[in-house]
Amino acid sequence: METLWLMPALACYVISAMIFVASRFFGRTRASGWATMLLGAGVVLHALDLTARGLQAGTIPVANFAESLSFLAWLTALAGLMIIVRRQMAVIGAYIASAVALALAVSAVMMHGARLVIPETLRSAWMPVHVTLAILGYSMFVLAASTSIVYLVCESRLKTKRAIATPDDPVPSLEKLDRINYSLLAWGFSLLSFAIISGAIWADATWGHFWSWEPVESWSLAIWIMYAGLLESRLTAGWRGRRAAALTIVVFVVLIGSFVGINLMYPGKHGGSFG
Amino acid sequence: MDQSLFILGVNHRTAPVAIRERLAYADAEVVAALERLRRRARALSEAAILSTCNRVEIIGVAPDVAGAFDDAAAFVAEDRNAALKAFAPSLYRLEGRDAARHLFRVGASLDSMVLGEPQILGQMKIAYARAAEAGTVGLVLHRAFHRAFTAAKRIRKATLIGHGSVSVSSAAASLAGRIFDTLSDKTVMMLGAGKMAEMTARQLKSKPIKSLVISSRTFDHAAVLARELGGIAVPFEDYRPHLKSADIVIGSVASTRPIVGPEEFEAVIKERRYRPIFLIDLGVPRNFDERLNRLENVYLYDIDDLGQVVHKSQAEREREAARAEEIVELELESFWRWMNGLDLVPTIRDIRYSIDRLRDLEMGRHRGWLKGLAPDERERIDLLTRGLTNKLLHRILQGLRKSGNSAEGAYTAEVARKLLCDELGVSSDELDALEDSTADAIADDDRADREDLRPDIGDQIGKK
Known part of the structure; x- marks a missing residue:
């Protein structure tokens, strides 16, 4: 199943990761504020994607490995965002955003293919x-x-x-x-x-x-x-x-x-x- | 009446502290001194006194700078009861653009003993406030000081001139901040009570710490320092049991070989359950064996390591200073254009703003009955009032342009601005908000000229 939100969410994560990495590399600490906002935008878009899938499946969307990975990426991004903002830990953003972007990219590639439905039992x-x-x-x-x-x-x-x-x-x-x-x-x-x-x-x-x-x-x-x-x-x-x-x-x-x-x-x- | 800016003074480069302290003014004395200066030195039309540990300067404005220099120097000698001969060789005399550049550089901490130190800007703001209090600030000093503040702020924002640690003690404190989140639950221990160790302890104590333990070969020395800094003194023979509870240890004991070696320290680490420990070795020869740095969760910095931090910060600040100088030149250029009356744009912009504000206020006051009018009637009233304000503005601008690009022109403009803006209660904050729109102001002005020459506004009203 394809949703409108997956690719924009992935784009937000990828750009966020790039800015985080660049801000560490060039010591431009102000840029990490933008990266954090993009990560947040990614989380919102990603949530819409998961909601759409969940509504269609009638339960949380974890019917296959790709969907589980996507769900993991989302929870990681959300929890990471909370740590970055509340504990002033922009420094981990480079790793979190990269990991999330990678996981979601892998998930998106694997998402194509026959959809398995969770059995009634x-x-x-x-x-x-x-x-x-x-x-x-x-x-x-x-x-x-x-x-x-x-x-x-x-x-x-x-x-x-x-x-x-x-x-x-x-x-x-x-x-x-x-x-x-x-x-x-x-x-x-x-x-x-x-x-x-x-x-x-x-x-x-x-x-x-x-x-x-x-x-x-x-x-x-x-x-x-x-x-x-x-x-x-x-x-x-x-x-x-x-x-x-x-x-x-x-x-x-x-x-x-x-x-x-x-x-x-x-x-x-x-x-x-x-x- | 061409007014010129000048600065007369001594600083840490030209005069030893013996002279600087002789000439220095305490903050409380400055206003009275300025009042005396105004009575004594009639050649000066404006004046401010900037007196800090590193400099004593009279910043003034006068039509005849040569006379003003002599008057001001004589005043300082008399007022501070010092022989002019004693400090005359240390005095620098700057005028015009050089004086303005000096003021901007001082404000930006480019002339400080410690490059980039942050206090000077605050001291300069106080100097300006005192001069304003004494009533010795006029148009030129007002502008010069404010441009200096703006330049300093721009430099702080755009460069790294205030970054890094430029002393061994602050370098140690900043490293402690990279190891520990807070010192409020940490114990600092001093082994030896050397001067630099004391300064480092003071620096660490500037934020709350849990406790301070001081142990020194001479117990009395440790006891005195402990009383002063609020710690506990421990005889040198008994410091070892305290080692395991110390999170930061500052060593400055005179000893030919390390007083703490890796074997015994390993036991301490275990007892501490691997909690991190920061060892600051200020001793020469070194107090801590360098192998300690290889132990887990032990961070050992000796005097050379810390010196390197300081050295890097200084080098960084010097690199940044070059960029800061460029900003000074840019700000100086804009100030200098204003000084020479070349730059009427900001003034014109302020006047335009004030007059527009006046129109808006009046329209707002009559909003009630204006609402009852038909739309085309309202539009006519709008055009009518705009026509009036544009005519008024045009008169003023023509007058200003006639007085030309001279210093006098700038003065006239400033007076006009002052009258209009102050009368209308336009705050300087509002005007500062317009600060960046200089280019717009020029464009506006041209457009206003064209509109002003258009006869159609009056005609339209007449026709209807």
Whole structure:
């Protein structure tokens, strides 16, 4: 299905990403205000696209990988926008907007093709809850990874004494980046936990068993354990700063690998016949 | 009566502090001094005194500049009770365009001891306000100061002249801001109580910090400083237990080898649970082993690293200064055109605005019964009033043009502007809002001339 809004939304994201990257590169901090506004415009247009799809499907539009990816991109853009505006974190804009633009572009390319309809048996009130929790959780991990990249860049500049090149560059402090990373991880972890629980309840209601060890379930559990370990190490061993940032990125790479890999290798396994 | 701008003064380059402090005026003395100056130096028609740590200047306007220089210099000697001979070699005398350029450069902090420092603009604004209070500001100083303020603001906005840290202590503080979000829950520790360490601690303390621990080889010294800065003094033998709670450590101990090495510090880091720590090493020889920088979440900057920050900022400011000078020249050009009466455009624009405002006000007052008229009648009244104001404006403009492109012309225009604008209560803010429309003003003026020569307005009314 094609909607009017997808391409304009993608254009907004792409231009926003380009301005964000350019403003970092040339040190023109005022330009990032425009980039933020474009990101916001992209979120609005993208929301219209999702609404149109949702109205047509009669439920949230996540019938295939392309649509799930689009939904993930939207939630990431929305949450990213909130962090950029409310926490004055324009510096992560370059990563967020690029990731969102890339995800939506991939989604748009894959969107062509036969549309799968969600089977009647799976239509349940649990579906939007489970899917939204899971994808919102993933979006938190995207943001946490972006924040961690910024952390590592800033940290290495400070260590190697190159931070001094632009002393008035409004880069957030390491402490702030670390704190934001932590709260994003905590949110992402909680959402993922609830997503797994709600998925299990839904599976029980539909098929009569909570857990069937299919790939998405297994990988979700593995990722859940990794994030649990990440949070645990911070709380007990005091792993913070560089180490925490590096691990956040590593776990995120595993997450992306499984998200993409499973959807390409085992399409249609998770939840039955669609996917 | 050609008026000329002049500046007589001493600054940090021409005079040592011994002379500058002798001649300096406290802010509270300036108004009285200007009043004395007006009585004493009759050759001056306008005057202001700018007195800061780095300069004492009399900025004045006089028809005879040579006489004004002598009068002003004699006044300063007398008023400050200093022998003219003692400071005469340090005095600079600038007039005309050079004086204006100097004023603009001072305001833009291009003549400051620390290039780009922000205080000078505020000091200059106060100097202007004091002169206005003393009643020694006239048309020329009013314009000169305001153009200097505008130039300074433009330069702040368009260049990076005020950016970066230009002292070791501010460089350290700005680096602390890149590591920590806030210092209000951080402990600062001073090992050694050297002068530069003290300045750095003061700089960090300019925003709230949780606590300050001072330890020095001479305990008394640490205790005195702790009392002064509001911290706690710790004997030098006992500082180690405090190390784990310190987030920023400033080292300035005289020691032939590092007082803190990586092995023992690793234990401290673990105890701190890897919370970041910022080590500022101001000691020569260095207090902290350079390998500490390789430890996780430890950021070590020694005196050379900080010096490099300062050096880069200074180099950056100097690069920016070249761009700032260009802006000064542009602003100077526009001011100079006005000084020479070449530039009547802003004045004409202001007068036009005021007269249009007057018409609008009157039309507004009669809006009630005008509404009751037929549309064509209303239009005629509109044309009639516009015709009147255009005629009035034309008279004034012709008069101004006749007085020509001379300084006197500019004066006449300024007086006309003052009378009209002030009488009509047009605020200078409103006029500033028109500031950028100079080109439009010229175009408007030409169009107005053409309209004015058109007889049809009167004819139309007559016919109907």
